Amino acid sequence: MRDQDIVGEALASVLPQHDRPWFRVPHLLQLNLILLVPLLSSAVAGYDGSLMNGLQSINEWKGYFGNPNGSILGIVNAAQSIGSVISLPLVGILSDKIGRRWTLLSGAIVIVVASIIQAASVQYAMFVFSRVLVGVGSMLVTQPSPMLITELAYPTHRGKYTSAFWTFYYLGAILASWASYGTQKHMSGSDWSWRVPSIIQAGFPVVQIIFWSFVPESPRWLIAKGRKKEAEDLLARFHTAGDTSHPLVQFEMSEIARTIEMESRASETKWSTLVKTPGNRKRTLIAICIGVFAQWNGVAVVSYYLTLVLDTVGIKDSDTQTLINGLLQVFNFIIAGSAALLVDRLGRRTLFLWSAVGMLVSFIIWTACSAVFDITNAGALGKTVIAFVFIFYFHYDIAYTPLLLGYPTEIFPYSIRSKGLTVELMSVYSSLIVLAFVNPIALDKIGWHYYIFYCCFDVVVLIVTWFFFPKQKIAEVFDGPSAAMSSSIFYKHNDFDEKGKSSTEHAEHVA
Incomplete structure (x- = not known):
């Protein structure tokens, strides 16, 4: 495939291009x-x-x-x-x-x-x-x-x-x-x-x-604890061979940071969020x-x-x-x-x-x-x-x-x-x-x-x-093909959220 x-298109556009299979990429x-x-x-x-x-x-x-x-x-x-x-x-x-x-x-x-x-x-x-x-x-x-x-x-x-x-x-x-x-x-x-x-x-x-x-x-856990530099170095080490300036690393850091920013607006994520x-x-x-x-x-x-x-x-x-x-x-x-x-x-x-x-x-x-x-x-x-x-x-x-x-x-x-x-x-x-x-x-x-x-x-x-x-493949379930998700999957509104309402509170993506 x-x-x-x-x-999805957004994340695929920033992926490094390798001319050999992954197991030959150190x-x-x-x-x-x-x-x-x-x-x-x-x-x-x-x-x-x-x-x-x-x-x-x-x-x-x-x-x-x-x-x-x-x-x-x-x-x-x-x-x-x-x-x-x-x-x-x-x-x-x-x-x-x-x-x-x-x-x-x-x-x-x-x-x-x-x-x-x-x-x-x-x-x-x-x-x-x-x-x-x-x-x-x-x-x-x-x-x-x-x-x-x-x-x-x-x-x-x-x-x-x-x-x-x-x-x-x-x-x-x-x-x-x-x-x-x-x-x-x-x-x-x-x-x-x-x-x-x-x-x-x-x-x-x-x-x-x-x-x-x-x-x-987990780089997400590191960022949640304020250890952004460690998270960036970690993503670069394993995803782009140490290149912290690579678009993929910046993409991943941005989407995680956005998620953490949304979470920080609330003092704590409560169990009630699961049914909110x-x-x-x-x-x-x-x-x-x-x-x-x-x-x-x-x-x-x-x-x-x-x-x-x-x-x-x-x-x-x-x-x-x-x-x-x-x-x-x-x-x-x-x-x-x-x-x-x-x-x-x-x-x-x-x-x-x-x-x-x-x-x-x-x-x-x-x-x-x-x-x-x-x-x-x-x-x-x-x-x-x-x-x-x-x-x-x-x-x-x-x-x-x-x-x-x-x-x-x-x-x-x-x-x-x-x-x-x-x-x-x-x-x-x-x-x-x-x-x-x-x-x-x-x-x-x-x-x-x-x-x-x-x-x-x-x-x-x-x-x-x-x-x-959901009727769609998971890559289409929540917010549609325009939003890049943190787990590299996309979600469609009417499968999980009310039609016409923004689901950014459920999503992790780059604006």
Whole structure:
């Protein structure tokens, strides 16, 4: 795609012209390598999600903790989400007060400590406490990272990076699932079959800690704190090879400065700003919907209770269950990564609608096959259910993985971006807490009949997506092609703001 199709005419006109691909441009290569550090934050969360699936398939873990089921199993799976919700009010404040990078570091350290406690657990309460602590650390690394990436990335790379962020969730899930499979195969009969995967959970945070010193602070945060010279030097270093006089640097500095100037007119950006105007109310509604839909579409059944799903179709062997979990995570990573590359080309709404239709159809077939299997115990139907678990995830991955945090990061202006992400994450983890308790109880009591609820909810997902998600590609959503946005995207008035009214209070642009 042409630069102007990605970032708009105004910003494209000031971009440096390179006669070679970005990975052969030293300062761009350096920047993109550095951005891998915050990008790994989603892998941290992904490891945790898949780890509990793996541990539930390991007989030694189940035996050590008394074969937890129902609400007892729900507690240990909900513990991580409870920790995340507890830390949400704090992490938003930390991101704005001490900066994105220091918040990221604090979260990585917390997860390392939590992993040690988890691996050393000698009783159920200790294990649950470690899971709560993992949730706190996970939120501390996850919340600031997409903002740090968005505010540091080179303009034409920004959309792909924000879309790729949650895709890396499956990188962590792959490591967790195959670690569990390996210990299940080769450490059977030993507590180390579940303690080793718990230790490995510290792996990605340790990598982040090692390379953290190379990660710069957000230039937007620096300017907000009055450190304009640092911000200018930072933008020049990574965007124009050190040329502070380059039009791109001046463009970026001007749009950020204008935003900060607008913000300074108010003593403080309040939480009420999220619902103060029609445009912000719609942004907030979409963020909440994405957070809720990302869990209540049925994915939470598989992401934390794949073992129970496989049990309902007669697949109860631990090796087979951990193998299926491992293959599913590899599949997810490939699909989500491919979808992230198509975001700019296909548009966000197209992917969300495609996802909603695909999840609905696949879940209906999945439910029907489970119902018939319950009557006939036909092995072929059990295999069909497994196939549709993969098909369901394909449609989930094309939208809700690359856009879960990337889309809200793009639609919220800088002044309320941190709070907007916090609201979305609150909806995600609040949903997970409820589902972590409800899913194992419902699957134990009514089996496949529980899937009917998700089929109905997926209808709601499709209807809301069709009527409320903007019709334009994100590059056209808010203020039209004449306003250059800070996140290199443009917005159209009648999608988020009342017709005829200026939306400069929502936008970051050069006049």
